[in-house]
Amino acid sequence: MTGKPIDGGAGVVSRVVDVADPADPRLDDFRDLNSVDRRPDLPSGKGLVIAEGVLVVQRMLASRFTPRALLGTDRRLTELGADLDGVDAPFYRVSAEVMAQVVGFHLNRGVLASASRAPELTVSQVLDGAATVVVLEGVNDHENLGSVFRNAAGLGVDAVVFGSGCADPLYRRAVRVSMGHALLVPFARAANWPGDLEVLRDKGFQILAMTPDPQAATLAEALPPRAGQPVAILVGAEGPGLQEHTMRASDQRVRIPMSRGTDSLNVATAAALAFYERDRLRTTVST
16 A cells, blocks of 8 residues: 555656555545435535546646546546646556445446635636636535536626525535535625625626516617626526626516417526527627
8 A cells, every 4th residue: 555656757756655455544525425413524524525537536636626546446546647647646546346335325427526625715816817707696506606606607707706595516415516616716705795795896897687577678788788887797506597686786687588378487497598599699799
């Protein structure tokens, strides 16, 4: 179980340590990942960030979250290859059977990385240089949250701001569903909600609140006049949506036209449509 460096042609890329005992305390960063009260990514516990799968680990390596350790099979170590160049963290190489005993279930993706939580950014910090942000209220489902981050990354959103009642974006499931983009797209929590919407307004953002209200303007009506301005898109929880006092703090209420008696879409899907329309218009203006 001694460590040895891997030579990837550009120097030492990682310390590889072969581990055969699932009870080895060096693997504790990855233990009981599906436990309600013992999992290592609980903010009240170790408060770690866990990346799952080769692609998500690669995105952690590119993020501000510095790995503490990696756990995986030899196959995944080979796939990561030069991505580990210069990473100052041990790679605990184990069999699939040992990995399953450590994490508490069979992990098809075959590799994990742990990192300490980086210092949280402020709302003002994530708004600097941003042109499009999404502001979430009450989005407490980790899969929806992860999907919003993935959509934001792919559709030109610069940052995510959390209002009240939102789930932890660094929970393993949220990070996994986001395909690692929760580690790359800047986010901040509002210290004063919804009062911090004034921070956006002071920085020149137009604030658009999404609602199924048929009296609201459509995205196609509300976004074109703002194509050259910073825009914040407010999205609420699936079901209750945004609170009335939050919508009153916006500049305009906007909706997606619906058909066949459907009143609304999944929150991540609705947000994606708004992101797409915003990005399409900005691209048109810039060309």
